[in-house]
Structure formats: C-alpha cells, structure tokens
Amino acid sequence: MSQAALDTADNITAIIGGTGLTELKGLTLLDDIQVNTPFGPTSAPIKRGILDGHQVLFLARHGHPHAIPPHMVNYRANIWALKQLGVTAILAVNAVGGIHDLMGPAHITIPDQIVDYTYGREHTFYDGRQTGVEHIDFTYPYSEKLRAALLESAIALDVPHSDFGVYACTQGPRLETAAEIVRLERDGCDIVGMTGMPEAVLAAELGIDYACIALIVNWAAGKTEEIITMDDIQAAIDTGMGRVISILEHTLTRFD
Template identity: 60%
Template sequence: MTVYAIIGGSGLTRLEGLDIRQSLAVDTPYGAPSAEVQIGEYAGKEVLFLARHGHPHRIPPHRVNYRANLWALKQAGAEAILAVNAVGGIHPAMVTGHFCVPHQLIDYTSGREHTCFADNLEQVTHIDFSNPYSEPLRQQLIAALAAEGVGYSGQGVYACTQGPRLETAAEIARLERDGCDIVGMTGMPEAALARELELDYACLALVVNPAAGKSAAVISMAEIEQALRDGMGKVTSTLARVLKG
C-alpha cells in the first residue's frame, strides 16, 4: 500500500481532520525542514503531512528549504507526494476557485538549492525530467476532482517564478507566450527533488487570483486569502478521495 505525504501550501498549514499520532523533527543533510513531519490517520489511511511554509505560515517561497522537506518526507517513509499549491490564473479557463492538475512546468526561479546531486558524488547524476509529474498520481487527482464535481483542468503548464513579489503584467504576458497556464512560486525545485529521491509527485493547484494584467482590478491579498478559505474545503475533500482510492 502506497504511503502518501501531503505538502500543504498557502492556506493549508494544518490538515484539519488529521489524527496525529506522531510529529517527527527529522534531521537531514540539508538542515531543518519547514516544520515537523506529522504522521497520523486521515480519510482512514496513514498519511504524512508537512507545511511547506511552516506553521504558522512564515517562510517565503524563495527561502523554503525544499531539499530538507523532501528528504524528511522520504526518511519518514513517504512514497508519493500530493503537493498543494496556490496559483495565479493565466489561461482564461483558470478563474479564481478553479483547480488545475498540471502536466508540465517551466522553472523561472534562480538561486535556489535545487538538487541533492551536488557534493561528494561518486559520479555525475542526471534525472529524466521530461514529464515532471507522476501520471498515475495525476490521474488519481483528476478522478477525485471529477467526483467532487468542482471546476478543474486535467492538464496545464505551471510557471514557477522566484517571488516573493507577484509578477508584473509584462512578465505574465511573457509566460503566456511561453505556453504557461498558471503561475506560482513553489512548484520548483520541489518537483525535481521528488524525482531525484524517487518519490511519485503530483500537484493540486488552486487558482486564487487572476495573474497580473488578466483583470482590471488590483490584486488584493485580502481577496487571495478569501479564495484560499473558500477553496480549502474542496482541497481537503479531494485529497481524502485520493487516499480512500
């Protein structure tokens, strides 16, 4: 039976309903993870949970210790990662409250520690990252969203930007020309590190705002926070369906 781990993003620093049996402070070669790894029962299954930005939400996207987070989950016994991400919508279908299970990504970040294959190697190591997400895990998320009856897209290209600032309208126009459908700040190097550690990985993205230039309105953090509050119940019920199989 697959051991799932959930990485909670903005709006999901705690997994309501998780019957926590143990909280692990995992020592990693890369320092401390964002938070303790919580192990418990959720939707009738054993699950691991880690808050990407810490609890409370305090670590900005460019300061998250992604290597420590993924290493800690692997050490705690995770085999598959369900990553929850809050994103901006670029494609017209990606309206606030819409879900996307991306099938591709483009990395626009810089300066992040992005690989475990850096030091003291016996040989140079490369991974095949042609398809960055686990297709079986993506299909499980898609089936769960369909069963929930929510608006979703079963594919999309995730643009990962550096943050913590939001993008300019010109930058979003560039991302759109590049073929990106949604934009966030935490999709990389998380996905690549999961591949290096041989962990299945898929992303459940919740659109919380139109990207810059996609609406006449000013992007409001209050509106983003409201969209997170409105969407988290659907996020957790979707995750529960995946775990129940």
C-alpha cells in the same frame, strides 16, 4: 517523536502545503516528527496521522506559522526527510495565479507540466559534493498515476477543475509584472506560482511519485484591470480550499 520511531510501512503518502490541510474527515493526528537531514531542518515538524487505516504525513511548506518565503524554503531538507520516513507519493497543494482564461480564482487544476523560472535555489541533491552527479529524466514532471487519481476524485466529487496546465514557477516573493505574465503566456504557461520548483524535481531525484493540486487564488498580473490584494486571495482560498481538501480525502481513501 524521532524518525526512528516511525512505522515505515510501505506506500506512505505525504501532503505538502499550508495549514488547514489536516482537516480531512476521519483523520486522526498522532504526533509530530523531527527529522535530521544533511541539508538542515525541515520547514516544520512533520505531522503524522491515520486516515482509513493508512499513515499520512503532512508538511507545512512555509513553516507553522506561515513564515518562510518561497525562495527560502529548504526544499532539499523537506523532500529528503519525507524519503527517510518511507514516503512513496507526495500530493503537493500550491496556491497559484491564473493565466489561462479558464483558470480564474477558486478554480482547481491538476497541472501536467512545469517551466522553471527560479534562480539561486538549492535545486538538486546531485550537486557534485555529497552525492556526486546524476542527470535524471524530467520529461514528465508529474506522476501520471497520481494525476489520474486526483482527476478521478475531482470528477467523482463534481468539483470544477482543469485536467491540464503548465505551471510557471517564478522566484517570488513578489508577484509578477503584467509584462512578465505576457511573457509567461507567450511561453505556453497556464498558471504561475512560486513553490512548484525545485520541489517536483527533488522528489523525482529520490524516486518519489509527485503530483500537484493547484488552487488558483487570483488572476495573474494584467489579466484584469483590478489590483491584486491579499483580501481577494484569501477569499479565493476560503472558497477553494474546502474543494481541495475533499479531493485529497477522496484520493487518499481510494488510492493504493
């Protein structure tokens, strides 16, 4: 399906994350949409569905199947495409490591701040070439309206969660050293991931409300004596992703 064929109704919400996020109760998947962007292709075709009478779009950040490492995601193409399809709000799902003592595996937090440690990524639409130069305010990187909706859903569903968190976004794809986590903690960071930026700032540049649901999938390096394994990460995903999907479902059916 081409982008021209999409019904660009007002207030379309998009979910960016991995596979499995289309398993919301009551969701009817309709089709896949290919969008041509000035920045190249999106990570994957954008899936369109109907939930509670409203259009919802889904974009697999790392492709489908999962094959694109975090530092090579075409964040500009992804956000640009969603804007062209009429998206006004993005709910981003991110798997992260826990630094704060309250944020262990399978815990969910709705972060309120970001510190960007990435480098070499195409991190702005305002690069002085196609769109000139613009300096946007990014004091509060997440939409408080969306954060409030997610938190209300977590409370209503009695899902254990934290209503704060400073997200440290690192380059990846490797995990961090114990010394790097000490530094991040000293900087005031509570969780660490690899995909929160420049996704959040690109949404802000295009005027799209953006919020993050962070699922902690492991303790950050050095926070325990154990070595981080993919089996442990997958176990935390298996435990926590159902709660994430429940929060998304509750939010989407009630958020205007």
